[in-house]
Every structure is written in structure tokens, then in C-alpha cells.
Amino acid sequence: MKKKMTTVAFNDTPEQAEQLNALIAKYKNVEGNLMPVLQGAQDIYGYLPLEVQKTIALGLGVSVSEVYGVASFYSQFSFNPKGKVSIAVCLGTACYVKGSGKLHEKCMEITGIGAGDISPDGRFSYDATRCIGACGLAPVMTVNGDVYGRITPAEIDGIIAKYL
Amino acid sequence: MDMVTVKINGREYEVPAGSKIIDAARIAKIDIPTLCYLKDVNEIGACRLCLVEVKGARGLMAACVTEVTNGMEIYTNTPKVQASRKTNLELILSTHKKECLSCIRSGSCELQKLCRDLGVTDENRFAGKNVEGLKDESTAFLVRDNDKCILCRRCVAACKNMQGIGVIEALNRGFDTQIGSAFDQPLAATSCVSCGQCIVACPVGALHEKDDTDKVWDAINDPTKHVAICTAPSIRATIGECFGIEPGVDTEGKMVAALKRLGFDGVYDMNLTADLTIMEEATEFLGRMKEGKNLPLITSCSPGWIKYCEHYFPEFTENLSTCKSPQQMFGAMYKTYYARKRGLDPADIVFVSAIPCTAKKFEVRRPGQSAVGAGIYDVDYAITTRELGRMIEKAGINYKALDDEAFDQPFDIGSGAGAIFGATGGVMEAALRTAAEVILGTKLEKLEFEEVRGTAPIKTATYKLGDIEVRVAVASGTKNAKELLNKVKSGELAVDFIEIMACPGGCINGGGQPVQSAATKASIDLKAARSSILYNADKKMELRKSHENLAVKKLYDEFLGEPGSHTAHEVLHTHYIKRGL
Known part of the structure; x- marks a missing residue:
């Protein structure tokens, strides 16, 4: 089933942004880095907002389509924030x-x-x-x-x- | 080269070690059916149509990804192979919109040919779950109809692997899988450069150019309009392919004859404004060399490259030549100089260019492409080689039987330098011929600049012209352009003049050129076959230097003044946008 895209506005904290940047820096030159970075990002935010996917693409030097292609393929990546x-x-x-x-x-x-x-x-x-x-x-x-x-x-x- | 011995269908063959089974089979004169395979671009074994039996292997093997080993026994045509291929093809058909009669690829569709070759008798054998496919007509150049998409991923590979761009991908999974862009955005919202290499990669009718031929027919049939057409240097080298002529045959004379029968009021040669471009660009280059400003100069003929530069290397937009492309120069001269000369109102002129390029459809509506102003574009419609081919077919013209005819005056003279614009390195060589004679003040003994010729992805050379050393580089394909520009950026490569074409091999391999099947592309060097026509034409010509073109000289004498003049800048130059990602 095609994933639903959230309509909730993206609001990240400075801590979250810092964690994401550290995650990208850690994996930047590692082969096959997209999956662990997406998993890590989902741990940080609870889901994969568009803005985060763009940051990952830029940080890892891959196209944003590639990031979205992988994120939309695996069912356990979510484009919706998690509830309490x-x-x-x-x-x-x-x-x-x-x-x-x-x-x-x-x-x-x-x-x-x-x-x-x-x-x-x-x-x-x-x-x-x-x-x-x-x-x-x-x-x-x-x-x-x-x-x-x-x-x-x-x-x-x-x-x-x-x-x- | 290390060779290994393989047995194909019981016969022994010596084939290079490391070959894929599909290449070994070709040596044995066997074409293994493929759909997702595009040699050197997409070799992923996804469509399962190239299955073969290999003795000792557990199951059937995909010939496009399996390497041969010494002593391998391969069977390409057993009942098991035939049945598997056919079933896989029928499964692919289950989600394909079978609109074959009205499809733009009817007759050149690889899926259609496979159905015939593999003996499919019931195209509806399996009823698949059909998810409504994405339709995208957001850009100026492309139509995507995913109802016809068979998910072979050739377009994705052309964009990502060949061009190094990657604005399209396979999204979602299972029946929901579609080719599209990030976050399901329309293509126009992405950093797509409009090169059209996805279109010539597509085996079916899921991707095609936006067809502007109806607008051109309407103009031709409107008695109040003066409708002129000019053909780009590379069209003569490829349009024959639309009529079943093998690649590598020059049909310039027939092309002109056909265009005159379509009802255009003037049929002209864009080689002339290729020469004009050289006059302006060589002058610009010498000026920048003198001032040491905005070097290296980078050519601006390829609108796909321009858009690529604007998106991905905005820091280089000052380095771009401000010269309009030859297409735009032609339209601009036609609606200013020629309109005045003939007493025509520019508003009544419809100027059409026939081009090998889909990005030119984007270019014609760019800002800064209107010499007359008042909402009158330099070029009204840019139609690809394929569209022109369809117009000629629709008119019932027997192309192959036509006798040669010549372009109309006064835009009928193009030099050999203009002709080679259509191949990678051609613009550089043309510019060097002119710049060298200006710098040296004498005639060149040898006009060939061999180092910038050929279809290598990146070429560099240094030429000593008198006291001046000119360091040049040539790249074709945006992936190679990226590599070259990164070297320039890092200081690894010092260079004064760069030619870049968005498509690998230059315009002869443009996204608007006739579609050839993956099988044809695997068996002949299309780029070499097509570009040989242009270099042969140049070799045979007496006039081989842009600055010796008397028709161009006349344009300067009667209208422009001198290269780089105020009028030249107003009519023939443009500006760029820093787009970013």
C-alpha cells in the first residue's frame, strides 16, 4: 500500500538537528549508508519528514529521489509522525x-x-x-x-x- | 584479451573472458530478447526475458547479468526457456495499458516486437491489479504516462547512471510501484535538465516528447503566416532513421526536399548560425582571454547543459558564453534582419526549428530569448527529429525516393565548422579554427583538431597559437560535465575554454533523436556512426571555417556590424539564472 504523507508541519528541535547532522557525518563515507541513516533519522524524529529526507540527500550526496525511493519502499519507514x-x-x-x-x-x-x-x-x-x-x-x-x-x-x- | 570457450546451443565459440552471456550470444549471432537491459546503462536482470538454460545451474539464468565461464554450456532456445520468457512477458503485459493502435511508439515499441517474436497470442492472459499510473505533463518537453510503464527502470538508469542526475526513481513497492520524483512532485518542480535521455531509453510509449507538430501544421495552413524552418546540424545525420534507413547515412538533400513539400515558406540550414555563434563566441573568448575575466569560457549551445549548470553549478554561470544557441540566433536574425529586409511583420512570422533535442522546447520560452520583444519569441516551436519524421510520414512523402534539393537562400551556406557542431568536440574545433586564425593572423595549415574529436567522455588538449597557449577541455553527458567541473573547481585542471554538451556524444545522440532499440544500441556504435556523417561532410567541404562564410559576413556587413557589437549583443546574446537545487 502506498504510504500516506503527513500534513503536520515539520518542527525540529536544535537537538534533533544536531543529532541528524552527527548521524550523517558518521556514515558519510560508508558504503551502503542510506539505510542506517534513514533508520537513525526515524529514531530521532519518529518518522521521516520531507525536510529530513532532503537533508539526508544533500548530506550523503545522493539525489532526493533516491532517498525517497528507498524510504517509500520499506514498510517500516513512516512518513507520518507517531502518536503518544x-x-x-x-x-x-x-x-x-x-x-x-x-x-x-x-x-x-x-x-x-x-x-x-x-x-x-x-x-x-x-x-x-x-x-x-x-x-x-x-x-x-x-x-x-x-x-x-x-x-x-x-x-x-x-x-x-x-x-x- | 583473455578468451574462454563456451558452448552455445551445442556449438563452440571463443568469447572474451568476463563477457555476459548476452554478449557471447551476440557473437554466436543470437539475439537474446531483453526489455530492461540497456548496455552499459541498465544491467539489472529485472525483466527476466533474457533467461537462458546453463548446464549445471539450479534455475534459469539472466543472460544480461551472468558472466560466462570457461566450458560453460548455454542453451538459449529450449522449450523451458521459451515458456518462461513467454509467461514473464505475459505477466508484464498484465499491467500495461495496451493502447497499441494509437500509441506514439506503435511500430517502434520493444514490447510489441517481443510479443510478436515470442509468440504471444493472448495479451490478456493474466489480469493484474492495475493501479492508476502517474501522468506528468508538467514540463515543456515531456509526457510521462505510467499506465504504459513496464517498470524496466531504463529511464531511471539513464537519468542516474548515465547522466548523473537522478530526478526520477522507482517509488513505493509491489503493485504501487511507479517511476516518479521525490515526494511525488511533478517533474517540473525538480532539477530535471530536460535532456530527454529518459525518452530515448524507454522501450515503450510511457515517455515521449511533447508533440508540437499540430501547432506547426496549423501555422503552415494559415495563409496569413510566414512559416520558416531551419534544421540543426545533426538532423541530416539522423532523420533517415525515421524512415528505416540504417544509422550513419547522410540524407541532407532528401530532408530539404521533404521540408519543401511540407509547405514551409523557407527551409534553411542552421549550420549558418552555428557559424554565427562561432564568430560571436570566438570574439567573446579572445576578449575574456585579454581581460583574464570569467575564464574558463564555457560554451552555451546546449540548453540541457545550461539548465544543468544553473541547477547544479550556479557558481559557473558567469563562465557561460552569453551567446544564444544557434537555434535562437537563427530565430532572432530571422525576425529582425530578414523580416526588415523582406518587409515582413515579425508578428506574422512563425519560426520553427528542427532539433535533436528536447531541452530546446524549454529553451524557446526562456526569458532573454526575444530579440524583437513585445512577446514575440525568437523561435516559436522547436520540434525534434522524431516529430519532423512524423510530419513527413503524415504528409505521405516517400522520403527514400526523393531527389536531393538545396536549402533556401540567403541562409543556405554553412561551413564545415558549423556542420560538426552536432558532435561532441565540434563546437570547440570550430571555435579553435576561427580563434587560431585571428590570433595567428595567418591561415592554419591543418584544420583538424584531432584531440577534441571522438566520443570519449572527457577530452583535454593544449594548443599553442603563436605566443598564446590555449588549454581546452570537452565533455559530453552531464555526469562527465560534473566530473570536469569539479576538477576545474578544485584546481586540479587549469583550462581556458570548455565545451559541454548535455547528451553523451553531443547532439547526434540527443534526447530528440530517433529512438533505436536496446538491441541496435548494443550491436552498433550509434554515436560514432552518426557523428562520422558530420566529420565526413566537413572534410568534403571547401568552406570549413566560420569566419570565411560569406553569408555570415553579409549578416555583419548589412546588419550586425562586427562580432560583439552592440546590435550583436542585443540580438544574439542572452543571460542565465542561478537556480540551485
Whole structure:
């Protein structure tokens, strides 16, 4: 699915800008540097705003189209900021056959937003991801990076409540 | 060269070590079908049409990326190979908008040819999920219709690998994959230079030039308009290809005959204003050498290069020659000098140029390209070799059967120096012929400046003209221009005069030239074949120096005064913009 682009204005702090510049400087002359820089940038900002992608392109000496091409290819790069509670359900093959489709529906119902969106108040963001590599725990969801495995839709309310 | 022995379909062949299977097969007189492959530009094994069987290999191998090894046994035509290729082709067809009858590439489409060659009988065998493709008509020169795109990535590779620009990429993934620009911006919002190399790389009709032929037909059919056309130096070397003539055949006489039958009121040779450009540019160069200002001087004939410089090297815009390109000089002279001479109102003149270039469509509407002013452009329409070919076809003219005719006066004389403008190094050589005789004050014994000839990406030379040493450099292709300019910037290379053409090989390989298939490009040196025509023409001419062109001299005597005069500056020179990224 094509990624949604945020309409939220980009506001970075001087600390974030400094971190990004340090990240670019660290990888500048390393081969295959685009992926680790994009991952690092997403860690700094929670997502990959256009402005950040432009800074990365300029810093690494590649075209901005190339940066965007890679960032739009991998499902775990986001063009939307994350909510206070960032929820993701894995729709990879193993999770899906174990019923993650139902988790997916339940999460959209609870948050009131679709996959790839953030709620207008910034409280929730929700993503449907491809395989996150935890197939042994299928079906899997994550909340703010914490992994919850072998869950049922009925458990989701309780899990999310812990983060509110 | 190290050779290895391979067996192809049971026969033994000696092929260079390190060859790809596809090149080895060519030695065995076998054309392996390809779609994404573009020799030296895009070799990614993505389309899976070049699959072959290799004895001992686990699966079928992609011939465009697999190197031969000694003793390798290759089978290019087994039932398994045929079936796999056909299925892969049918899968590609499932997401292709099959509008073949009205498609601009009907007849020259590589996908269409493959369907015939591989025996596709049901183009709708698979129904793919069809995502609506991006349509982009935001620029002056290009139409992108991604509904026809087969995601071969040849355009992406031409832009990124060959030209070193990279304003287009494959975006998203799976069925959503599209070729486009960062953040889904229209191409006009990017630093695209309009070179059109993406168009000549495209195997299908997903990319084509914006067609201006209807506007030209309308003008021709309007009795109140005086419609003139001039043809760029390289058109005579390539237009025959539009009519199935093999590359490397000069059809200047037939081209002129065809244009006269289309109904133009004047058919002229742009070689003349190539000579005029040299008069202005050589004068400008000698002036800058004297003052030591804004050196190195960099040529300005290639509008793709100009836009590249403005975006990527804005610090060099002062170094650009202020001379308009030969196309623009022609239009400017026509609507000033010639209009006055013939008593024509410039507003009633429609001036058309036939050019090998898509960036010229952008150039005609640039600011500073109107000698008359009052919203009257020097050149009204710039049409590519391909568009001109289509006009001639539409008019039902039997091109191959035409007898030669000559250009119209008074713009019919062009020197050999003007002719070679169409090949990389040609402008430099033409300028050197004139500058050298001005500096030396005597006639040159040898007119050939061999060091700046040929299709090498970057050429440098130093010529001693009397007491003056002139250090020159020539680059074609924006990627090579970047390398050259970075060397100049860092001080690694000291140079006085630079010629840059945006397209690799110069205008003969421009983005507006006839499209040749990847197979043709892999088997012949298109650039060399086309440029040989221009150098042969030059060699055969008596008039080989711009400053000896009497038609040009007349323009100065009757109108311009002398090279670099006030009038010359008003009519023949322009200015640039620092665009940045």
C-alpha cells in the first residue's frame, strides 16, 4: 500500500538537528549508508519528514529521489509522525494465518484511524506492518516498541490502557 | 584479451573472458530478447526475458547479468526457456495499458516486437491489479504516462547512471510501484535538465516528447503566416532513421526536399548560425582571454547543459558564453534582419526549428530569448527529429525516393565548422579554427583538431597559437560535465575554454533523436556512426571555417556590424539564472 504523507508541519528541535547532522557525518563515507541513516533519522524524529529526507540527500550526496525511493519502499519507514501511543499489528504471513487480521480490525476500531494514520489529537498512531520477524509469537502487535505475542482481539483494550 | 570457450546451443565459440552471456550470444549471432537491459546503462536482470538454460545451474539464468565461464554450456532456445520468457512477458503485459493502435511508439515499441517474436497470442492472459499510473505533463518537453510503464527502470538508469542526475526513481513497492520524483512532485518542480535521455531509453510509449507538430501544421495552413524552418546540424545525420534507413547515412538533400513539400515558406540550414555563434563566441573568448575575466569560457549551445549548470553549478554561470544557441540566433536574425529586409511583420512570422533535442522546447520560452520583444519569441516551436519524421510520414512523402534539393537562400551556406557542431568536440574545433586564425593572423595549415574529436567522455588538449597557449577541455553527458567541473573547481585542471554538451556524444545522440532499440544500441556504435556523417561532410567541404562564410559576413556587413557589437549583443546574446537545487 502506498504510504500516506503527513500534513503536520515539520518542527525540529536544535537537538534533533544536531543529532541528524552527527548521524550523517558518521556514515558519510560508508558504503551502503542510506539505510542506517534513514533508520537513525526515524529514531530521532519518529518518522521521516520531507525536510529530513532532503537533508539526508544533500548530506550523503545522493539525489532526493533516491532517498525517497528507498524510504517509500520499506514498510517500516513512516512518513507520518507517531502518536503518544504508537500501535502496530503485523500482517506478515505467519501472523495473518494466526488471525492478525482480526487484531488489525480491532485496533482500527479502538483508535478510530486507519493504517498509516495518526489521530488528530496526536494520541494514537496505527500501522499495519509486514513481517517484523517474531513469527514464533504470532499473531504479534507492538505498542511503543513493546512486543505482545499470541494475543486475541479481546486483550487489546487492556494492553493499550497501560499506555494511556 | 583473455578468451574462454563456451558452448552455445551445442556449438563452440571463443568469447572474451568476463563477457555476459548476452554478449557471447551476440557473437554466436543470437539475439537474446531483453526489455530492461540497456548496455552499459541498465544491467539489472529485472525483466527476466533474457533467461537462458546453463548446464549445471539450479534455475534459469539472466543472460544480461551472468558472466560466462570457461566450458560453460548455454542453451538459449529450449522449450523451458521459451515458456518462461513467454509467461514473464505475459505477466508484464498484465499491467500495461495496451493502447497499441494509437500509441506514439506503435511500430517502434520493444514490447510489441517481443510479443510478436515470442509468440504471444493472448495479451490478456493474466489480469493484474492495475493501479492508476502517474501522468506528468508538467514540463515543456515531456509526457510521462505510467499506465504504459513496464517498470524496466531504463529511464531511471539513464537519468542516474548515465547522466548523473537522478530526478526520477522507482517509488513505493509491489503493485504501487511507479517511476516518479521525490515526494511525488511533478517533474517540473525538480532539477530535471530536460535532456530527454529518459525518452530515448524507454522501450515503450510511457515517455515521449511533447508533440508540437499540430501547432506547426496549423501555422503552415494559415495563409496569413510566414512559416520558416531551419534544421540543426545533426538532423541530416539522423532523420533517415525515421524512415528505416540504417544509422550513419547522410540524407541532407532528401530532408530539404521533404521540408519543401511540407509547405514551409523557407527551409534553411542552421549550420549558418552555428557559424554565427562561432564568430560571436570566438570574439567573446579572445576578449575574456585579454581581460583574464570569467575564464574558463564555457560554451552555451546546449540548453540541457545550461539548465544543468544553473541547477547544479550556479557558481559557473558567469563562465557561460552569453551567446544564444544557434537555434535562437537563427530565430532572432530571422525576425529582425530578414523580416526588415523582406518587409515582413515579425508578428506574422512563425519560426520553427528542427532539433535533436528536447531541452530546446524549454529553451524557446526562456526569458532573454526575444530579440524583437513585445512577446514575440525568437523561435516559436522547436520540434525534434522524431516529430519532423512524423510530419513527413503524415504528409505521405516517400522520403527514400526523393531527389536531393538545396536549402533556401540567403541562409543556405554553412561551413564545415558549423556542420560538426552536432558532435561532441565540434563546437570547440570550430571555435579553435576561427580563434587560431585571428590570433595567428595567418591561415592554419591543418584544420583538424584531432584531440577534441571522438566520443570519449572527457577530452583535454593544449594548443599553442603563436605566443598564446590555449588549454581546452570537452565533455559530453552531464555526469562527465560534473566530473570536469569539479576538477576545474578544485584546481586540479587549469583550462581556458570548455565545451559541454548535455547528451553523451553531443547532439547526434540527443534526447530528440530517433529512438533505436536496446538491441541496435548494443550491436552498433550509434554515436560514432552518426557523428562520422558530420566529420565526413566537413572534410568534403571547401568552406570549413566560420569566419570565411560569406553569408555570415553579409549578416555583419548589412546588419550586425562586427562580432560583439552592440546590435550583436542585443540580438544574439542572452543571460542565465542561478537556480540551485
